[in-house]
Amino acid sequence: MERARAMKMNIRKGDTVKVISGRDKGKQGEALSVSPTSGKVVVHQVNMARKAVKPDPKKNPQGGIIEMPAPIQASNLKLVCPRCEKPTKVKRSKDAEGKSSRKCGKCGELIDG
Ligand SMILES: [Zn+2]
Known part of the structure; x- marks a missing residue:
């Protein structure tokens, strides 16, 4: 398999x-x-x-x-999204340390750290 x-x-x-x-x-x-x-x-x-x-x-x-x-x-x-309460497409971004985070595609709220 x-x-x-x-x-x-x-x-x-x-x-x-x-x-x-x-x-x-x-x-x-x-x-x-x-x-x-x-x-x-x-x-x-x-x-x-x-x-x-x-x-x-x-x-x-x-x-x-x-x-x-x-x-x-x-x-x-x-x-x-926990902030705007709309179904959203997640935007991913990386900070300077290369740590990935998720953001709301609608309001830009950081969904987790
Ligand atoms: Zn949002």
Whole structure:
């Protein structure tokens, strides 16, 4: 099997993202996990899928079917700027030390340090 190459992701865990295409278009939620190797993001309450689970005495003694969010392509998502609250294209810039940072494409807010 070919080894997957990690992608540059503009979305990070904990970000608020908006779905821009697909079944859940228009939904907004928190990025729960990000996988740079697959380029996919799991978003809270988005792309819900049914999954069969084995009985677990601690969490789910009955077992059965649970619903959980399935990963979706990062290209179907846009980051929601914490300042202007609009879905935006992330601008990347590097400072003098070569440290990369993300900025809102709309209002220019620095999204993280
Ligand atoms: Zn903004």
